Amino acid sequence: MLLKNASILYGKELQYIENTDIRISGKSFKKIKQNLASSPGEEKLDCSGLVIIPGFVNAHTHIGDSIAKDISLGSTAEARIHPIHGIKSKILKNTKPAQLANFMKNSCLSMIKNGITTFADFREGGLEGVLLLKKTISTFPIRSIVLGRVEYYQKQKEITQNTSLAKSKQTELAAILQNCDGIGVSGANEYSDSVLKYYSGTKKIRAIHSAETKQSCITSKKMTGKSETQRALLLKPHLLVHMTHASKKDLCLSAKKTRGIVVCPRANAALAEGIPDIELMIKTGNTMAIGTDNVMINSPDMFREMDYLWKVSMAIHKKRIDAKQILKMATSNAGTILNKKIGSIGEEYFADCIFIDKHAIELEPMHNPHASIVHRASESAIKAVMIGGRIAHGKL
Ligand SMILES: [Zn+2]
Structure with missing residues (x-):
């Protein structure tokens, strides 16, 4: 599965990166990079307007x-x-x-x-x-x-x-x-x-x-x-x-x-x-x-x-x-x-993440993504939740 054009909080330091792609294979994040080309038959999801954060x-x-x-x-x-x-x-x-x-x-x-x-x-x-x-x-x-x-x-x-x-x-x-x-x-x-x-x-x-x-x-x-x-x-x-x-x-x-x-x-x-x-x-x-x-x-x-x-x-x-x-x-x-491969969006970590709607009324305009998520976001800003590479709640 390829998630395209997402904003993400990357790695253990939760670095905010815009317009990037994530490849998920099996239960894990495999590659995180801008402009990843999709393989033949690979499911592609457009994630523009979403910020993906670790579960x-x-x-x-x-x-x-x-x-x-x-x-x-x-x-x-x-x-x-x-x-x-x-x-x-x-x-x-x-x-x-x-x-x-x-x-x-x-x-x-x-x-x-x-x-x-x-x-x-x-x-x-x-x-x-x-x-x-x-x-x-x-x-x-x-x-x-x-x-x-x-x-x-x-x-x-x-x-x-x-x-x-x-x-x-x-x-x-x-x-x-x-x-x-x-x-x-x-x-x-x-x-x-x-x-x-x-x-x-x-x-x-x-x-x-x-x-x-x-x-x-x-x-x-x-x-x-x-x-x-x-x-x-x-x-x-x-x-x-x-x-x-x-x-x-x-x-x-x-x-x-x-x-x-x-x-x-x-x-x-x-x-x-x-x-x-x-x-x-x-x-x-x-x-x-x-x-x-x-x-x-x-x-x-x-x-x-x-x-x-x-x-x-x-x-x-x-x-x-x-x-x-x-x-x-x-x-x-x-x-x-x-001591588990959880809690980060990074290569080889379990693909556990939350898709947050950047344009949710309580979040827009999101000038500081970390602060917005810590003290403004709630369940209603969640579009979907993924656990181990599969959508466990919501819809993309
Ligand atoms: Zn206790």
Whole structure:
């Protein structure tokens, strides 16, 4: 397939290039160049008037809780999402899998319509939870990165006594990992050093929540004398999620020891837990991506996430941030952190992209494409969404 005369955001730096052509072969972008001649029989699509941007990578979700939208709004973060005694965990345990699946499907559809072509999900519920999610999304074209976990949390005493992971749990973890893309750990406060170190042996993606709330940071210090992030790093994580209350020292450690941080600004705000300091995170050398977190708390919409993060960060720091930085967080940076050929329009990357109508009434005239996409565009400006070289939503 040959896409002709398009404006694109090219490569990891999202360079704006006008009037160029893209050849797609199979599932990937093959060639990006001006005036590409079509081969005999090749499908040709005129993309003038469109700007093609990489598909969004929603780098942190929990779509398993899509059934619990806006339940217990007045409660604290702990009361709502704590993995052991939170309202969410009770809902997940007491709802029929078929019902959970129905609402997960809705979230998938909603993400595709909003230009999300990949999502990375922390899936609760052990092996059953992972299999349910995988089965539910198998009929949708969206790309998924499923990070499972053993439904096992230690008590304070076990943590201070450094109790190791029981053999039965080790076997359970091995079965989970055979069926998904890696491990998504709830947090360091639920595990001893020994268990976190055991988890660090996972050969697939390793990810963990860290420093999401002030309380979780205080709990870690009180219980172990160490910061929550210091302990989270025992997992040897490829990525840390949140880091909203991490110290500068912890951010420096994260820059050295992980591939990056995924922030969830609207979810943090909705839980009254602050705003991640992306300026400091970038300054300390961290690669940054964005996730929309629990569907229970927040909508899986990357346009809203970018708009919110861009403006709230500038308002707090009274300092301008290049809109391109924010857009990279939603696309190419996530590809880097997850170490996949996603999030960029470049040769040999998966052909996952969004076709945005430059002449959409809310966008025209588009003087600054990056800023327009970050804070003006929405689902209504999307003409089509492509995943793996095939149109997954809309029409060209
Ligand atoms: Zn989360």
